[in-house]
Amino acid sequence: MSINPTELNTRTSIRQILRTKRKALTTTFQKEASELLKLRLVNHPKVQSAKTIALYLANDGELDPMPFIKWCWQQGKQVYLPVLHPFCSGHLLFLLFEKNSFMVQNQYGISEPKLEVTKVCPLEQLDLLCTPLVAFDRSGARLGMGGGFYDRTLVNWQTHKMYPIGIAHDCQQIDVVPVEYWDIPLPEIITPTQNHQFQVASSEGIINALRRS
Numbered sequence: 001m002s003i004n005p006t007e008l009n010t011r012t013s014i015r016q017i018l019r020t021k022r023k024a025l026t027t028t029f030q031k032e033a034s035e036l037l038k039l040r041l042v043n044h045p046k047v048q049s050a051k052t053i054a055l056y057l058a059n060d061g062e063l064d065p066m067p068f069i070k071w072c073w074q075q076g077k078q079v080y081l082p083v084l085h086p087f088c089s090g091h092l093l094f095l096l097f098e099k100n101s102f103m104v105q106n107q108y109g110i111s112e113p114k115l116e117v118t119k120v121c122p123l124e125q126l127d128l129l130c131t132p133l134v135a136f137d138r139s140g141a142r143l144g145m146g147g148g149f150y151d152r153t154l155v156n157w158q159t160h161k162m163y164p165i166g167i168a169h170d171c172q173q174i175d176v177v178p179v180e181y182w183d184i185p186l187p188e189i190i191t192p193t194q195n196h197q198f199q200v201a202s203s204e205g206i207i208n209a210l211r212r213s
């Protein structure tokens, strides 16, 4: 499907076009894409050293990380999934996800582990956070589903040990994502065919800037 550039003028229409596009991907294509994603992730140095990894369950045609999640379980890595915060609207908690986790549906119809305080991983203890997204561009700008959940989660991510990686189909790349001041760009986005890396401030840079201020 070719995208007319004049249609890409608002965030809402970008979301509509790209969500339709990824939902139209065939089951066979999705399965192959998901295996390619797993191969890229298992060979990634940040993944190899990570003990705690936040992922997501694919929804709405998103690239499915389930084969990678199963590999993480085999390797003894702890997998966490986002759960809507019960009191803090617009925020996420990350809950341990195991083979036998009891799952419930949230208000968006997305499956999430049942909230149990002992299974929450504080953001400071996550090594890697893989975020889904709707669109990205060649600068690492990211557009999500419109809730601002990951923008809130990733505020000042450089001051934690956590490294964020966006996960997307290749067809979710566009020329320019129109960004707002609250949007948090990503240092890396992985698609089935490419690892895109972007120049964003390193944690050392941010920490030094904070020390100087």
Ligand SMILES: Nc1ncnc2c1ncn2[C@@H]1O[C@H](COP(=O)(O)OP(=O)(O)OP(=O)(O)O)[C@@H](O)[C@H]1O
Pocket (backbone or CB within 6 Å): 133, 142, 143, 144, 145, 146, 147, 148, 149, 150, 151, 152, 155, 180, 182, 183
């Ligand atoms: N750090 C923040 N603090 C307060 N509000 C925020 C923050 N980040 C985003 N928002 C609000 O969230 C709303 C949705 O943001 P946006 O359209 O960027 O979502 P998104 O990036 O598509 O979604 P997501 O982050 O869940 O993938 C906006 O109204 C924005 O003001």
Ligand SMILES: [Mg+2]
Pocket (backbone or CB within 6 Å): 142, 143, 144, 148, 151, 182, 183, 184
């Ligand atoms: Mg945003």
